[in-house]
Amino acid sequence: MINTALSSFGAQVVLATSSDENHPPENILDGKTETFWLSTGMFPQEFIIRFPDNMKVSLISVHSFNVKHLRIEKNTLEEADKFQVMAEKGKNPQSAQGLHSLNNLKLHKIRLSEIQLTRLHEFCVLEFEQTENSLQTNDISVDGSHATHLRFLIISGYDHFVSVHKVSVEA
Numbered sequence: 741m742i743n744t745a746l747s748s749f750g751a752q753v754v755l756a757t758s759s760d761e762n763h764p765p766e767n768i769l770d771g772k773t774e775t776f777w778l779s780t781g782m783f784p785q786e787f788i789i790r791f792p793d794n795m796k797v798s799l800i801s802v803h804s805f806n807v808k809h810l811r812i813e814k815n816t817l818e819e820a821d822k823f824q825v826m827a828e829k830g831k832n833p834q835s836a837q838g839l840h841s842l843n844n845l846k847l848h849k850i851r852l853s854e855i856q857l858t859r860l861h862e863f864c865v866l867e868f869e870q871t872e873n874s875l876q877t878n879d880i881s882v883d884g885s886h887a888t889h890l891r892f893l894i895i896s897g898y899d900h901f902v903s904v905h906k907v908s909v910e911a
């Protein structure tokens with residue numbers, strides 16, 4: 741089934757690197773494309789979604805604007821301290837630098853106090869197409885992976901700021 745409003749069954753954004761009070765990360769999970777989370781700083785940006793239980797995820801749908809390179813990672817542990825790369829494609833050697841600098845990124849922690857990020861060695865990145873007058877809509881197949889957390893790492897954008905309007909999963 742597709743969960744159009746992930747927040748309705750207890751999923752939460754437990755970390756986000758930006759939190760504009762008018763466009764908070766909760767807007768990612770409310771099922772509405774009209775409301776959105778807005779990045780307010782430099783790249784990379786990220787947010788982590790926690791599910792109330794271990795979920796078998798087969799498809800992730802992302803509605804966004806101006807996102808260029810995105811990496812999605814998953815975690816199956818109770819604590820979001822180790823992530824595995826879940827979906828990746830694309831080509832961008834430059835993204836290595838973006839990920840490298842993640843270690844120095846000061847994270848804005850919203851609810852969860854003890855998230856540690858593990859840098860991954862092997863990766864490539866989803867590349868979204870730029871849109872003008874509509875949202876970017878991308879469906880990402882993830883082969884029925886189990887996950888308690890999903891981490892979305894926005895490595896670059898088509899503009900200084902990006903917005904994420906909706907994330908839904910087919911479980």
Ligand SMILES: [Ca+2]
Nearest residue numbers: 767772775905
């Ligand atoms: Ca929304």
